[in-house]
Amino acid sequence: MPSTTPPPRWTSWSSENRGLTADLTAGRRLVSRPRLPGWAAPWLLLTPALILLCVLVLLPYAGALLFSVTDGRLITIGTLPRLVGLSNFEKVVSSTGPEFGLVVAASAVFTLGTLVGSLGLGTLLGLAVTSLRPKLRGPLLALLLVPWIIAGVVVGYTWKLVYDPQIGLANAMLVPLGVGRVAWLLERWPAIAALVVANVWAAYGVVLLVVSSALTNVPQSLILAGQVDGAGTLTIIRRIVLPNIRRAFLLAALVAVVSGLNVFDLIFVMTGGGPTYQTETLALTMYRLTFRRGDIGEGAAVTVMLFCFSLALAIVYVWSWQREARKWR
Numbered sequence: 001m002p003s004t005t006p007p008p009r010w011t012s013w014s015s016e017n018r019g020l021t022a023d024l025t026a027g028r029r030l031v032s033r034p035r036l037p038g039w040a041a042p043w044l045l046l047t048p049a050l051i052l053l054c055v056l057v058l059l060p061y062a063g064a065l066l067f068s069v070t071d072g073r074l075i076t077i078g079t080l081p082r083l084v085g086l087s088n089f090e091k092v093v094s095s096t097g098p099e100f101g102l103v104v105a106a107s108a109v110f111t112l113g114t115l116v117g118s119l120g121l122g123t124l125l126g127l128a129v130t131s132l133r134p135k136l137r138g139p140l141l142a143l144l145l146v147p148w149i150i151a152g153v154v155v156g157y158t159w160k161l162v163y164d165p166q167i168g169l170a171n172a173m174l175v176p177l178g179v180g181r182v183a184w185l186l187e188r189w190p191a192i193a194a195l196v197v198a199n200v201w202a203a204y205g206v207v208l209l210v211v212s213s214a215l216t217n218v219p220q221s222l223i224l225a226g227q228v229d230g231a232g233t234l235t236i237i238r239r240i241v242l243p244n245i246r247r248a249f250l251l252a253a254l255v256a257v258v259s260g261l262n263v264f265d266l267i268f269v270m271t272g273g274g275p276t277y278q279t280e281t282l283a284l285t286m287y288r289l290t291f292r293r294g295d296i297g298e299g300a301a302v303t304v305m306l307f308c309f310s311l312a313l314a315i316v317y318v319w320s321w322q323r324e325a326r327k328w329r
Helices: 009-030 040-067 087-093 100-130 134-144 152-162 169-177 188-215 220-228 233-244 246-261 265-270 282-292 296-327
Strands: none
Touching: 040 296, 087 296, 100 134, 100 188, 100 246, 100 282, 134 188, 152 169, 152 188, 152 265, 188 246, 188 265, 220 233, 233 246, 246 296, 265 282, 282 296
Protein backbone atom coordinates (compact mmCIF):
# COMPACT_ATOMS: atom_id res chain seq x y z
CA MET A 1 0.00 0.00 0.00
CA PRO A 2 1.57 3.36 -1.01
CA SER A 3 2.57 5.67 1.75
CA THR A 4 0.41 8.75 2.28
CA THR A 5 2.90 10.51 4.57
CA PRO A 6 3.21 14.17 3.52
CA PRO A 7 6.65 15.36 2.48
CA PRO A 8 8.80 16.90 5.17
CA ARG A 9 8.15 20.54 5.94
CA TRP A 10 11.74 21.54 5.22
CA THR A 11 11.27 20.41 1.57
CA SER A 12 8.35 22.73 0.94
CA TRP A 13 10.07 25.57 2.82
CA SER A 14 13.18 25.06 0.73
CA SER A 15 11.17 25.37 -2.49
CA GLU A 16 9.49 28.52 -1.27
CA ASN A 17 12.82 30.00 -0.21
CA ARG A 18 14.32 29.24 -3.61
CA GLY A 19 11.48 31.02 -5.32
CA LEU A 20 11.78 33.99 -2.98
CA THR A 21 15.55 34.14 -3.53
CA ALA A 22 15.06 34.11 -7.29
CA ASP A 23 12.56 36.96 -7.03
CA LEU A 24 14.92 39.00 -4.84
CA THR A 25 17.84 38.34 -7.20
CA ALA A 26 15.77 39.45 -10.15
CA GLY A 27 14.75 42.53 -8.22
CA ARG A 28 18.36 43.37 -7.42
CA ARG A 29 19.23 43.05 -11.07
CA LEU A 30 16.46 45.42 -11.98
CA VAL A 31 17.60 48.11 -9.51
CA SER A 32 21.38 47.65 -9.87
CA ARG A 33 23.38 50.88 -9.80
CA PRO A 34 24.78 52.18 -13.08
CA ARG A 35 28.53 51.77 -13.37
CA LEU A 36 30.88 54.57 -14.35
CA PRO A 37 32.89 54.21 -17.55
CA GLY A 38 36.45 53.03 -17.09
CA TRP A 39 37.92 56.44 -17.90
CA ALA A 40 35.69 58.33 -15.45
CA ALA A 41 36.81 56.72 -12.18
CA PRO A 42 40.41 58.07 -12.24
CA TRP A 43 39.21 61.58 -13.06
CA LEU A 44 36.65 61.41 -10.26
CA LEU A 45 39.41 60.56 -7.79
CA LEU A 46 41.63 63.34 -9.13
CA THR A 47 38.93 66.01 -8.96
CA PRO A 48 39.68 67.26 -5.38
CA ALA A 49 43.39 67.56 -6.11
CA LEU A 50 42.72 69.32 -9.42
CA ILE A 51 40.41 71.81 -7.70
CA LEU A 52 43.08 72.61 -5.09
CA LEU A 53 45.68 72.93 -7.85
CA CYS A 54 43.53 75.42 -9.72
CA VAL A 55 42.69 77.49 -6.64
CA LEU A 56 46.14 77.54 -5.01
CA VAL A 57 48.45 77.52 -8.05
CA LEU A 58 46.83 78.32 -11.39
CA LEU A 59 44.61 81.19 -10.24
CA PRO A 60 47.47 83.10 -8.53
CA TYR A 61 49.64 82.69 -11.63
CA ALA A 62 46.76 83.84 -13.81
CA GLY A 63 46.42 86.92 -11.59
CA ALA A 64 50.17 87.57 -11.88
CA LEU A 65 49.96 87.28 -15.67
CA LEU A 66 47.11 89.80 -15.70
CA PHE A 67 48.91 92.29 -13.44
CA SER A 68 52.14 91.96 -15.42
CA VAL A 69 50.59 93.86 -18.34
CA THR A 70 49.10 96.65 -16.19
CA ASP A 71 50.43 99.65 -14.28
CA GLY A 72 49.07 98.41 -10.95
CA ARG A 73 50.69 99.81 -7.80
CA LEU A 74 50.13 99.23 -4.09
CA ILE A 75 49.06 102.83 -3.52
CA THR A 76 46.38 102.55 -6.22
CA ILE A 77 44.74 99.35 -5.00
CA GLY A 78 41.00 99.70 -5.45
CA THR A 79 41.24 101.55 -8.75
CA LEU A 80 41.22 99.87 -12.14
CA PRO A 81 44.79 99.64 -13.53
CA ARG A 82 45.59 100.53 -17.13
CA LEU A 83 46.96 98.07 -19.65
CA VAL A 84 50.57 98.85 -20.54
CA GLY A 85 51.48 95.81 -22.63
CA LEU A 86 55.01 94.46 -22.18
CA SER A 87 56.49 97.66 -20.76
CA ASN A 88 56.85 96.08 -17.29
CA PHE A 89 59.03 93.32 -18.72
CA GLU A 90 61.10 95.95 -20.55
CA LYS A 91 61.58 97.93 -17.34
CA VAL A 92 62.68 94.84 -15.42
CA VAL A 93 65.18 93.75 -18.08
CA SER A 94 66.62 97.26 -18.51
CA SER A 95 66.80 97.99 -14.78
CA THR A 96 70.05 99.44 -13.44
CA GLY A 97 69.45 99.30 -9.70
CA PRO A 98 70.55 96.50 -9.69
CA GLU A 99 71.27 95.42 -13.25
CA PHE A 100 69.06 92.58 -14.39
CA GLY A 101 72.08 90.64 -15.63
CA LEU A 102 73.61 90.73 -12.14
CA VAL A 103 70.40 89.33 -10.66
CA VAL A 104 70.19 86.58 -13.28
CA ALA A 105 73.85 85.67 -12.71
CA ALA A 106 73.36 85.44 -8.95
CA SER A 107 70.23 83.31 -9.46
CA ALA A 108 72.04 81.01 -11.90
CA VAL A 109 75.08 80.51 -9.63
CA PHE A 110 72.91 79.93 -6.58
CA THR A 111 70.62 77.49 -8.42
CA LEU A 112 73.48 75.59 -10.05
CA GLY A 113 75.30 75.30 -6.74
CA THR A 114 72.13 74.06 -5.07
CA LEU A 115 71.59 71.52 -7.86
CA VAL A 116 75.10 70.07 -7.75
CA GLY A 117 75.37 70.09 -3.97
CA SER A 118 71.95 68.64 -3.17
CA LEU A 119 72.20 65.97 -5.88
CA GLY A 120 75.66 64.91 -4.76
CA LEU A 121 74.93 64.92 -1.03
CA GLY A 122 71.47 63.39 -1.37
CA THR A 123 72.71 60.60 -3.64
CA LEU A 124 75.68 59.73 -1.42
CA LEU A 125 73.49 59.63 1.67
CA GLY A 126 70.88 57.58 -0.20
CA LEU A 127 73.48 55.00 -1.19
CA ALA A 128 74.77 54.88 2.38
CA VAL A 129 71.31 54.51 3.93
CA THR A 130 70.15 51.75 1.57
CA SER A 131 73.30 49.74 2.30
CA LEU A 132 72.34 49.47 5.98
CA ARG A 133 70.16 46.87 7.63
CA PRO A 134 66.40 47.56 7.48
CA LYS A 135 66.24 48.10 11.26
CA LEU A 136 68.70 51.00 11.04
CA ARG A 137 67.54 52.34 7.69
CA GLY A 138 64.22 53.81 8.80
CA PRO A 139 65.38 55.76 11.89
CA LEU A 140 68.48 57.10 10.13
CA LEU A 141 66.45 58.22 7.10
CA ALA A 142 64.00 60.03 9.36
CA LEU A 143 66.89 61.76 11.14
CA LEU A 144 68.51 62.85 7.88
CA LEU A 145 65.23 64.36 6.64
CA VAL A 146 64.98 66.77 9.59
CA PRO A 147 66.74 69.71 7.83
CA TRP A 148 64.29 69.44 4.94
CA ILE A 149 61.22 69.91 7.14
CA ILE A 150 62.60 72.88 9.10
CA ALA A 151 61.20 76.26 8.06
CA GLY A 152 63.46 78.30 5.80
CA VAL A 153 63.45 81.26 8.20
CA VAL A 154 64.78 79.06 11.01
CA VAL A 155 67.44 77.62 8.70
CA GLY A 156 68.45 81.12 7.63
CA TYR A 157 68.88 82.44 11.17
CA THR A 158 70.79 79.30 12.19
CA TRP A 159 73.29 79.59 9.35
CA LYS A 160 73.57 83.34 9.87
CA LEU A 161 74.90 82.57 13.34
CA VAL A 162 77.26 79.97 11.88
CA TYR A 163 78.73 82.61 9.54
CA ASP A 164 78.93 85.39 12.14
CA PRO A 165 82.43 86.96 11.88
CA GLN A 166 82.94 87.09 15.66
CA ILE A 167 81.11 84.17 17.25
CA GLY A 168 80.34 81.99 14.23
CA LEU A 169 81.32 78.33 13.99
CA ALA A 170 82.79 78.76 10.50
CA ASN A 171 85.48 81.20 11.60
CA ALA A 172 86.02 79.28 14.84
CA MET A 173 87.08 76.30 12.72
CA LEU A 174 89.27 78.36 10.36
CA VAL A 175 91.19 80.50 12.87
CA PRO A 176 93.09 77.55 14.48
CA LEU A 177 94.20 76.55 10.95
CA GLY A 178 95.87 79.92 10.45
CA VAL A 179 93.14 81.40 8.28
CA GLY A 180 91.98 84.88 9.18
CA ARG A 181 88.41 85.72 10.02
CA VAL A 182 86.22 85.85 6.92
CA ALA A 183 83.30 88.26 6.57
CA TRP A 184 81.17 85.58 4.96
CA LEU A 185 78.01 87.60 4.36
CA LEU A 186 79.62 90.97 3.56
CA GLU A 187 81.34 90.11 0.25
CA ARG A 188 79.75 88.81 -2.92
CA TRP A 189 81.36 85.44 -3.59
CA PRO A 190 81.78 84.34 0.05
CA ALA A 191 78.14 85.32 0.60
CA ILE A 192 76.93 83.33 -2.42
CA ALA A 193 79.01 80.32 -1.32
CA ALA A 194 77.58 80.60 2.19
CA LEU A 195 74.03 80.76 0.81
CA VAL A 196 74.62 77.72 -1.39
CA VAL A 197 75.94 75.65 1.52
CA ALA A 198 73.00 76.64 3.71
CA ASN A 199 70.46 75.87 0.98
CA VAL A 200 72.08 72.53 0.14
CA TRP A 201 71.81 71.56 3.80
CA ALA A 202 68.13 72.50 3.74
CA ALA A 203 67.28 70.98 0.33
CA TYR A 204 69.16 67.69 0.08
CA GLY A 205 66.32 65.89 1.88
CA VAL A 206 64.04 65.74 -1.15
CA VAL A 207 66.87 64.25 -3.24
CA LEU A 208 67.62 61.75 -0.48
CA LEU A 209 63.97 60.72 -0.30
CA VAL A 210 63.57 60.28 -4.07
CA VAL A 211 66.90 58.50 -4.58
CA SER A 212 66.53 56.16 -1.59
CA SER A 213 63.06 55.16 -2.80
CA ALA A 214 64.43 54.45 -6.27
CA LEU A 215 67.37 52.46 -4.91
CA THR A 216 65.03 50.00 -3.21
CA ASN A 217 63.65 49.10 -6.67
CA VAL A 218 67.02 48.26 -8.21
CA PRO A 219 67.01 44.48 -8.94
CA GLN A 220 69.30 42.72 -6.50
CA SER A 221 69.99 40.06 -9.13
CA LEU A 222 71.87 42.62 -11.24
CA ILE A 223 74.01 43.64 -8.27
CA LEU A 224 74.75 40.01 -7.40
CA ALA A 225 75.65 39.30 -11.02
CA GLY A 226 78.08 42.21 -11.00
CA GLN A 227 79.67 40.98 -7.78
CA VAL A 228 80.04 37.50 -9.26
CA ASP A 229 81.77 39.01 -12.30
CA GLY A 230 84.27 40.72 -10.01
CA ALA A 231 82.96 44.29 -10.23
CA GLY A 232 83.90 46.58 -7.38
CA THR A 233 81.57 48.85 -5.43
CA LEU A 234 82.23 51.93 -7.57
CA THR A 235 81.77 49.95 -10.78
CA ILE A 236 78.46 48.54 -9.57
CA ILE A 237 77.24 52.00 -8.62
CA ARG A 238 78.33 53.54 -11.92
CA ARG A 239 77.30 50.70 -14.26
CA ILE A 240 74.27 49.18 -12.53
CA VAL A 241 72.78 51.39 -9.83
CA LEU A 242 72.87 54.85 -11.40
CA PRO A 243 71.49 53.76 -14.82
CA ASN A 244 68.54 52.13 -13.04
CA ILE A 245 67.65 55.26 -11.07
CA ARG A 246 68.18 57.89 -13.77
CA ARG A 247 64.46 58.65 -14.02
CA ALA A 248 64.30 59.37 -10.31
CA PHE A 249 67.54 61.31 -10.67
CA LEU A 250 65.94 63.54 -13.31
CA LEU A 251 62.96 64.15 -11.04
CA ALA A 252 65.21 65.07 -8.12
CA ALA A 253 67.20 67.41 -10.37
CA LEU A 254 64.02 69.16 -11.53
CA VAL A 255 62.81 69.64 -7.96
CA ALA A 256 66.23 70.95 -6.88
CA VAL A 257 66.40 73.48 -9.74
CA VAL A 258 62.85 74.78 -9.29
CA SER A 259 63.22 75.05 -5.52
CA GLY A 260 66.57 76.82 -5.94
CA LEU A 261 65.04 79.36 -8.30
CA ASN A 262 62.20 80.12 -5.89
CA VAL A 263 64.14 80.30 -2.60
CA PHE A 264 63.24 83.54 -0.85
CA ASP A 265 63.09 83.20 2.93
CA LEU A 266 66.59 81.82 3.47
CA ILE A 267 68.31 84.49 1.35
CA PHE A 268 66.12 87.26 2.77
CA VAL A 269 67.05 86.33 6.34
CA MET A 270 70.77 85.76 5.76
CA THR A 271 71.73 88.63 3.42
CA GLY A 272 68.58 90.43 2.31
CA GLY A 273 70.10 90.48 -1.18
CA GLY A 274 73.20 92.35 -0.02
CA PRO A 275 75.82 93.48 0.02
CA THR A 276 74.48 96.11 -2.44
CA TYR A 277 72.29 93.64 -4.35
CA GLN A 278 75.23 91.25 -4.91
CA THR A 279 73.23 88.22 -3.72
CA GLU A 280 69.81 89.32 -4.94
CA THR A 281 68.00 86.61 -6.89
CA LEU A 282 64.86 86.79 -9.01
CA ALA A 283 62.70 85.83 -6.03
CA LEU A 284 64.08 88.74 -3.98
CA THR A 285 63.69 91.09 -6.96
CA MET A 286 60.03 90.16 -7.14
CA TYR A 287 59.61 91.00 -3.44
CA ARG A 288 61.58 94.25 -3.67
CA LEU A 289 59.64 95.56 -6.67
CA THR A 290 56.25 94.60 -5.26
CA PHE A 291 56.48 95.49 -1.57
CA ARG A 292 59.36 97.95 -1.24
CA ARG A 293 58.84 99.93 -4.43
CA GLY A 294 55.10 99.22 -4.55
CA ASP A 295 55.10 98.33 -8.26
CA ILE A 296 52.77 95.36 -8.59
CA GLY A 297 53.11 95.25 -12.38
CA GLU A 298 56.90 94.87 -12.42
CA GLY A 299 56.82 92.37 -9.55
CA ALA A 300 54.23 90.33 -11.43
CA ALA A 301 56.44 90.46 -14.54
CA VAL A 302 59.29 88.83 -12.58
CA THR A 303 56.82 86.21 -11.32
CA VAL A 304 55.81 85.39 -14.89
CA MET A 305 59.48 85.05 -15.87
CA LEU A 306 60.10 82.61 -13.04
CA PHE A 307 57.00 80.63 -13.94
CA CYS A 308 57.95 80.41 -17.62
CA PHE A 309 61.45 79.21 -16.78
CA SER A 310 60.13 76.59 -14.33
CA LEU A 311 57.55 75.47 -16.91
CA ALA A 312 60.27 75.11 -19.55
CA LEU A 313 62.28 72.91 -17.18
CA ALA A 314 59.20 70.78 -16.48
CA ILE A 315 58.59 70.35 -20.23
CA VAL A 316 62.20 69.26 -20.74
CA TYR A 317 61.82 66.78 -17.88
CA VAL A 318 58.61 65.29 -19.32
CA TRP A 319 60.22 65.03 -22.75
CA SER A 320 63.25 63.25 -21.27
CA TRP A 321 60.98 60.92 -19.30
CA GLN A 322 58.99 59.98 -22.41
CA ARG A 323 62.16 59.41 -24.40
CA GLU A 324 63.47 57.08 -21.70
CA ALA A 325 60.12 55.25 -21.65
CA ARG A 326 60.26 54.71 -25.43
CA LYS A 327 63.75 53.23 -25.11
CA TRP A 328 62.53 50.57 -22.67
CA ARG A 329 59.52 49.49 -24.74
